[in-house]
Amino acid sequence: MFKKIIIPSLLLSFSNMTFADSQQISLNNGSYDIPAIFSVPDKKIDKQIPAVIMLHGTGSQKDEVGNLYKSLSEKLEAMGIASIRFDFAGSGDSKTSDLEYSLSSAVLDSKTAFNYLQDNPQIDKNRIGVIGFSQGALISQLLVIEEPNIKSLAVWSPAVGNGIAPMKTFFEQYYDEAKQNGYALIKYDWRSPFKVNLT
Structure with a gap:
């Protein structure tokens, strides 16, 4: 059984940052399409790399408030770590009705992103983590319950209590x-x- 690491907040600061090779992709959870951005280091890497799934809060979108997730993606890339961020139903670039959004649909979307990483030959499937912001923090916890192979969990500005x-x-x-x-x-x-x- 993998150890879960729960971090109440996350702050990364690096210099000499380069930009990730970010690809706009579309995932499908079996009911609707999910707009996503998959980012990998733009330099050639000969080995599989770790990756992070980023889950935004309700009413937000894949880059999160103040472009927090976009910035985090770039900082992770500087460390040789890939990431994927996406819009839940009714948010951001999603063409799906917001009435489709629920905790269950959000967990399914997150599992779809996890499966994408698992199937990607660039990614080390034994080193996939997840971070959730606000309600995304709750969704991330529900995700790791269903996907015990997720290696680490971080929460950012989560609801308390x-x-x-x-x-x-x-x-x-x-x-x-x-x-x-x-x-x-x-x-x-x-x-x-x-x-x-x-x-």
Whole structure:
């Protein structure tokens, strides 16, 4: 059984950084397409390299707030580490309805990214990690439960507590609307409204 490493925050700083060879790709989870960016070091490497799956928070997108994940990808590349980041249903470049988004769909999307790395001959399948930001932190924990071959786990700005108390106000504010309409329309300051289904 692999040891899971849980890191409450992550801060990387490197000099002489070079950019990754980033490829826009499309993954399919069996129900819809997932827009993703796969980044590998742009210098020739003769051996398989480790990789990190990046999971964004609800209402965000694959580069995360302030381009945190884009920047992290470049810093990992400078260390010889590949990465993959993608948009959950209804976010970023996703063409899928936001009503398709749920914890279950997010874990399935994450497993799809993990399987992509597992099948990629450039990647060392025994050295794949995951990082989750905000609700992506919860999704990352659910992912490693289902995929015990993931080597490490890091969380960034995660919700704290038992997972229920932090969402109590949100639940009280939107539950009646979701029960009546089948979904609630959540408004954000930084993006268009996001529909969250009752389930």
